[in-house]
Amino acid sequence: YNNCLVRCTWSQSVCLVERRTNVHLLTNGKVSRYDRAETFEGDFRNSNEAPLTSAKLLEQIQTVCSKIVSHFFDVACGKVAITNMVVNLKFDSDTRLHFLWCESVRLCVKKHPTTNQPLAPKPVQIGGVQAFNLANKLKLPSPLPDVLSTRQQTDDGQPDRSLCFRSETGRR
Numbered sequence: 001y002n003n004c005l006v007r008c009t010w011s012q013s014v015c016l017v018e019r020r021t022n023v024h025l026l027t028n029g030k031v032s033r034y035d036r037a038e039t040f041e042g043d044f045r046n047s048n049e050a051p052l053t054s055a056k057l058l059e060q061i062q063t064v065c066s067k068i069v070s071h072f073f074d075v076a077c078g079k080v081a082i083t084n085m086v087v088n089l090k091f092d093s094d095t096r097l098h099f100l101w102c103e104s105v106r107l108c109v110k111k112h113p114t115t116n117q118p119l120a121p122k123p124v125q126i127g128g129v130q131a132f133n134l135a136n137k138l139k140l141p142s143p144l145p146d147v148l149s150t151r152q153q154t155d156d157g158q159p160d161r162s163l164c165f166r167s168e169t170g171r172r
Contacts, residue, residue, distance in 0.1 A: 002023070003021070004019060004020070004022070004039070006061065008087050008088075009085075012084075015061070015065060021039070080108070086103040088101050
């Protein structure tokens with residue numbers, strides 16, 4: 001069995017699906033665990049692009065992305081919408097699709113038509129109790145500075161993947 005990962009770049013007009021399969025068997029003890037598992041996140045010589053041609057699987061991926069967008073819109077009380085996102089997914093042995101993580105997301109905040117100010121969130125009631133709503137307390141950060149887009153190193157000289165952010169230009 002080889003590790004395989006599906007990456008979907010979704011927007012309102014396009015759904016691009018990529019699949020990469022690692023060239024090493026997961027049970028091959030002669031190769032490091034990292035080299036056996038990496039797909040999109042590592043050296044491409046350890047994985048191959050494998051086209052996803054099944055219309056049923058492609059439809060399943062599109063449905064999951066649409067449900068994520070719809071759920072986010074509902075949770076944000078219709079004030080914030082996802083305009084595009086990159087999600088990482090995995091199929092299990094029974095071809096069930098599993099959401100792993102969202103690599104990036106771009107949001108659109110709905111504004112009042114006359115004042116051009118963000119719409120105020122509605123109070124949230126859960127079981128008769130008003131829930132604490134952080135929507136008006138949180139602000140989206142400006143684009144990350146380029147200093148964060150460069151890879152930092154740990155004490156042993158290896159890249160620290162926890163500090164790897166993507167800048168506006170797409171560099172890591």
